[in-house]
Each structure stands twice: as C-alpha cells, then as structure tokens.
Amino acid sequence: MNKKQKITRSQYEYISSKLETKNILLKHIFDISCLLARSPDLGEVLEHIVDGVMTGLNFDRAAILLLDDSETRLDCLCIKGFSEDGKKRAQEKPIVISKHDCYEKKVIKSGESLFIKDMRSDPSATKIDKIITKYQERRSVLYMPLKLKNRVFGMIGVDRYRTHMEITQDDIESLSIFANQASIIIENARFNKALYEEKFISENIIKSSFNGIIVSDIKGNIKRLNARAEEILGLNNEDLMHTSLRDLFDLGEDEKKGIVGIWKKKEAIRNLELYYNGKDEKRLIIDVNVFPLIGINNNIQDLVTVISDITEKKKMDDYMARLDKFVALGRIASSIAHEIRNPLASIYALIQYLEAELHGNTFHKSCFHNIRNEIDRIEKLIRQVLDLSRSLPLEVRKTNIQDLLLSIVALVTQQANQKEIAIKTVFENSDVILDIDPDRMKQVFLNLIINAIESIKERGEILISTKLASDEHGFENGISIEVRDNGIGIPCSVIGNIFDPFFTTKNMGTGLGLTVSHKIILDHGGSIEVVSIENEGTTFYVRLPITDKVSSNK
Ligand SMILES: Nc1ncnc2c1ncn2[C@@H]1O[C@H](COP(=O)(O)OP(=O)(O)OP(=O)(O)O)[C@@H](O)[C@H]1O
Numbered sequence: 001m002n003k004k005q006k007i008t009r010s011q012y013e014y015i016s017s018k019l020e021t022k023n024i025l026l027k028h029i030f031d032i033s034c035l036l037a038r039s040p041d042l043g044e045v046l047e048h049i050v051d052g053v054m055t056g057l058n059f060d061r062a063a064i065l066l067l068d069d070s071e072t073r074l075d076c077l078c079i080k081g082f083s084e085d086g087k088k089r090a091q092e093k094p095i096v097i098s099k100h101d102c103y104e105k106k107v108i109k110s111g112e113s114l115f116i117k118d119m120r121s122d123p124s125a126t127k128i129d130k131i132i133t134k135y136q137e138r139r140s141v142l143y144m145p146l147k148l149k150n151r152v153f154g155m156i157g158v159d160r161y162r163t164h165m166e167i168t169q170d171d172i173e174s175l176s177i178f179a180n181q182a183s184i185i186i187e188n189a190r191f192n193k194a195l196y197e198e199k200f201i202s203e204n205i206i207k208s209s210f211n212g213i214i215v216s217d218i219k220g221n222i223k224r225l226n227a228r229a230e231e232i233l234g235l236n237n238e239d240l241m242h243t244s245l246r247d248l249f250d251l252g253e254d255e256k257k258g259i260v261g262i263w264k265k266k267e268a269i270r271n272l273e274l275y276y277n278g279k280d281e282k283r284l285i286i287d288v289n290v291f292p293l294i295g296i297n298n299n300i301q302d303l304v305t306v307i308s309d310i311t312e313k314k315k316m317d318d319y320m321a322r323l324d325k326f327v328a329l330g331r332i333a334s335s336i337a338h339e340i341r342n343p344l345a346s347i348y349a350l351i352q353y354l355e356a357e358l359h360g361n362t363f364h365k366s367c368f369h370n371i372r373n374e375i376d377r378i379e380k381l382i383r384q385v386l387d388l389s390r391s392l393p394l395e396v397r398k399t400n401i402q403d404l405l406l407s408i409v410a411l412v413t414q415q416a417n418q419k420e421i422a423i424k425t426v427f428e429n430s431d432v433i434l435d436i437d438p439d440r441m442k443q444v445f446l447n448l449i450i451n452a453i454e455s456i457k458e459r460g461e462i463l464i465s466t467k468l469a470s471d472e473h474g475f476e477n478g479i480s481i482e483v484r485d486n487g488i489g490i491p492c493s494v495i496g497n498i499f500d501p502f503f504t505t506k507n508m509g510t511g512l513g514l515t516v517s518h519k520i521i522l523d524h525g526g527s528i529e530v531v532s533i534e535n536e537g538t539t540f541y542v543r544l545p546i547t548d549k550v551s552s553n554k
C-alpha cells in the first residue's frame with residue numbers, strides 16, 4: 001500500500017515559492033524568446049534581457065557587457081539600476097582584455113560563472129577590481145557568461161545592491177538558464193545587425209556609385225540595376241528586366257564567347273569598350289567590366305557588370321592624339337616641303353621646255369602630260385601637308401550652308417551619275433547662315449561626298465541632310481550636317497585610323513582628305529564624327545556652330 005506522504009506547511013510554502021520563482025523565470029524566458037520572431041535591433045534586445053533579469057530574478061542592478069568584433073574589448077552596452085555616474089563610467093571605460101586584469105576578464109577567459117560573496121573582502125580582487133568595487137559600491141556580485149557553442153562573447157553581471165538579499169545557488173542556476181536563452185537571442189540580433197549593416201552599405205554603394213551597376217544571372221539575364229545604369233543606357237528598370245546583357249551591346253563573336261566564358265573560367269572581363277546605341281540614336285562608347293559573384297559552394301551565383309560612359313573621354317583622347325599627329329606632321333612637313341618644292345618647280349619648268357623643244361609625237365606628248373600630272377599630284381600633296389601644319393587664317397564670310405552643299409553636289413553629279421548613284425538632299429531649314437571660310441568648308445564636304453561616291457561600287461544612294469543641333473552636341477546653337485552613304489562601310493578594325501594622316505585604303509588615295517577636313521572643322525569650332533557598319537554604309541556627322549540665322553522663308 002502506498003502511504004500518502006504528508007508535507008509540512010513550511011515545506012509546502014517553500015515548494016510553492018520555488019515553483020512561483022520558476023514560473024516567473026519561465027515567463028521571462030518566454031518573453032525574451034518572442035524577440036526571436038520580431039528581430040528588433042540589438043539595443044532593444046539587451047534592454048529586454050536586462051529587464052527580464054531584474055524583474056524575473058529579483059536583481060536590482062544588472063549590466064550586459066559584450067566583446068567587440070575584434071574580441072579585444074569588453075563594452076558595457078546595457079546597464080540598469082546603477083547611479084548615473086556609475087552608468088557613465090561603465091559605458092565610457094571599456095575593459096581592454098590585454099590590459100585590464102579584473103573579474104570580468106576572468107569570466108570571459110574561463111567561460112564559467114563567477115560569484116563573489118563579498119567583493120570588499122575578496123582576497124583575489126585585483127587593483128582594478130578594488131577601484132571598481134569602490135565606486136560602484138559592489139558587495140555580492142554574480143557574473144554569468146554569454147556563450148554559444150563554447151564561444152564566449154560577453155556576460156551579464158547582477159547584484160542586489162538595494163535589498164541586500166542573499167544570492168543563492170537557485171539564483172545562480174536560474175541566471176544560468178536565462179543567460180543560455182539570452183545568448184541565442186543576442187547572437188541572433190547581432191547577426192541581423194551585421195546583415196542589415198552589410199546590406200545597407202552595399203545598397204548605398206550601389207545607389208550612389210558613379211558607375212552603372214547591373215546584376216544578372218550567369219546567363220546574362222538582367223535582375224537588378226542601379227539608377228546610373230538606367231541613366232547611361234537610357235532605359236528604365238522594367239525595360240531592362242529579363243533582357244540579356246548579350247543583347248544590350250553590339251557584341252562581336254569573341255566578346256559573346258568571353259561573357260559565356262566567365263562562368264566557365266570564373267575570371268572577370270575587364271575594360272571592354274563596346275558601342276551602345278543610346279537615346280536619340282546617340283552612339284555611346286561604354287567601358288564594360290564583368291565580375292563573377294562567387295557564392296557558397298564556390299559556384300558562380302550571379303554576374304556583376306560595371307559600366308561607365310566613356311564617349312566624351314574617348315573623343316577627347318582621340319582629339320588629343322590627332323592633335324599630336326598634326327603637330328608631328330607639321331614639323332616634318334615644314335622641314336621637307338620646302339626642299340621638295342624648289343626642285344619640283346625646276347623639274348616642271350624643264351619638262352615644259354623639253355616639251356616645246358622636242359615637238360614630239362603623240363606618245364611623247366602623252367608621256368609629258370603624265371609627268372606633268374604626277375608633278376601636280378606631288379604639288380597638291382605638299383600643299384595639303386603644309387595647310388595642315390600651319391594655321392592659315394580663315395577667310396570667314398557669311399555663307400548659306402545649304403547653298404554651299406548644293407554647289408558641291410552640282411560639282412560631283414557627273415561622277416555620281418557614271419556609277420548610277422543618286423544624291424539626295426534634305427534640309428530641315430534652308431536659311432541657315434554660317435560664319436565660315438566657304439572655300440575651305442567646300443574642301444571638307446567635297447572630300448566627304450567623294451569618299452561616299454568612292455565607297456559605292458555601283459548603284460547606290462547618298463543622302464546629305466542638315467538639321468539644327470541641340471545642346472547635347474556641345475552647341476547651344478549649331479547645325480548638324482550628315483553625309484550618309486550605303487557603300488561598303490568601314491571595318492571596326494580601321495575606323496579609329498581614318499582621320500590619321502596618310503591612312504588610305506585606296507590605290508590612288510593620299511589619305512589626307514579626312515585629316516585636312518578634320519583640321520578645317522576644328523578651326524571653325526566644330527566637330528566631326530563617324531558611324532559605320534560594314535557592308536551597310538557610313539554616316540559622317542559634321543557639327544558647326546551657328547553665329548547668325550536669317551529667316552528668309554517668312
Ligand atoms: N564614306 C566612306 N565609306 C567607306 N570608307 C571610307 C569613307 N570615307 C572614308 N573612308 C575610309 O577612310 C580612308 C581615309 O579617307 P581620306 O578621305 O582621308 O583619304 P582617301 O579618300 O583614302 O584619300 P584622299 O586623300 O584622296 O581623300 C579611306 O581610304 C577609306 O578607307
């Protein structure tokens with residue numbers, strides 16, 4: 001038979017008070033555990049934990065100290081129940097692990113709880129302990145480490161400064177249970193904080209970056225891009241979403257392979273210069289860098305493409321390079337042109353004399369004719385080189401640019417007709433008057449139109465058009481003149497050289513036409529640009545500032 005065990009009243013009271021304490025402890029553990037679901041910031045979490053310790057376990061002073069990221073310093077991040085001065089001192093004077101020998105350091109190093117019954121008479125107290133004990137008026141103090149998987153990252157310190165109630169073995173056990181749960185919650189909050197900070201920093205870097213940043217999957221399908229990328233590409237997020245990087249730029253076969261190759265080789269592509277057709281048909285030169293984003297398992301997770309618009313910089317570089325060439329050419333030209341011209345004049349005179357003396361037959365006559373033609377060609381070449389090297393003053397006159405273009409068309413019509421090439425003109429305004437040197441400007445457009453004729457083998461079309469140029473072309477008030485042909489086009493490999501002196505792909509060409517044209521346009525404060533697609537055609541854009549505009553149509 002089971003005999004019912006009787007308990008005394010005092011035993012009953014003791015058990016029920018213990019149960020009540022445990023209940024309160026559980027309630028506070030439950031309260032702080034709810035923080036896991038809410039993930040508030042670290043400050044709030046620490047406040048809740050300190051409150052829980054004080055109300056749940058009847059301590060009247062509590063502090064949480066956490067190791068910093070480098071684990072060299074112990075900072076007091078939350079403190080309650082102390083005097084204002086005590087709080088200030090604790091928060092302003094962190095414990096430096098390598099320097100300060102004290103109870104707190106012992107807890108961190110051992111990872112064990114530490115209970116000192118009376119700090120004022122504790123023989124193990126160090127100098128620092130004694131100082132702190134004095135100004136914080138410590139007596140019985142309990143320290144509990146905060147740790148996860150044996151890694152100690154901080155501690156909770158508590159005492160009963162006001163009630164002087166004894167700290168019992170039960171209290172130590174309860175605080176230990178509480179600290180275990182608190183450790184999980186603090187680490188979780190710290191992890192969230194670090195994650196948030198990292199996200200905040202990277203998002204801000206991306207947002208404020210002067211470069212365009214595009215994130216795509218490994219196949220190049222765009223997932224995200226920053227405002228600068230939208231601005232450079234002249235498209236918005238929705239337009240670009242799910243388009244492929246490979247379709248965005250004019251990629252050659254090698255470049256396409258390169259981008260595909262990134263996720264095979266895990267290597268970045270650096271400083272690829274690609275053409276991009278931007279807003280208003282503006283052709284941009286974009287510097288493209290593609291980096292693989294390596295995720296967990298060492299696999300490529302995404303591709304990050306950093307783009308910057310280098311159109312203006314390239315133009316300036318090209319301009320400076322051409323300027324250098326003009327200067328170099330000028331030096332050579334002026335030193336040798338003189339030496340060639342004089343003997344050439346003598347040769348010419350002697351040929352004329354011989355021609356008159358010999359009264360030769362038709363064959364001789366044609367020989368003399370050819371010699372004179374060749375001398376003319378050399379003379380023309382020297383003149384062009386000299387024109388390039390010295391800055392001849394422009395003879396500026398008010399000139400109707402449309403009339404000037406029509407007069408050039410009249411000059412070349414016969415040559416065009418022979419190859420069945422139609423020359424069309426479309427002028428947005430017929431009354432634009434420019435302050436230009438008409439003879440030199442004629443040289444420019446004659447060369448551009450003859451180049452266009454020469455680029456068409458047989459049957460084709462040349463379109464000469466003018467329209468007012470807007471601000472973005474560098475003029476507040478300017479005119480853009482286009483010479484467009486549907487000829488053979490210029491291969492990408494040589495397009496960068498066509499303005500170079502003596503660059504020609506023609507048997508009889510001097511390769512000075514575009515060099516001279518460019519110089520004349522620069523002398524007029526204008527600019528010249530070319531866009532060409534091989535086997536489709538070429539367009540030259542000449543932009544000149546307008547200084548006067550007379551409206552004759554009204
Ligand atoms: N419209 C065009 N279509 C295709 N290629 C062109 C065109 N314009 C210029 N080029 C290329 O640029 C090169 C340089 O042109 P440029 O006018 O300077 O010299 P050129 O025409 O060869 O000789 P010239 O000094 O007699 O004009 C040409 O040889 C040609 O390869």
Ligand SMILES: [Mg+2]
Pocket residue numbers: 447450451513514
């Ligand atoms: Mg030419």
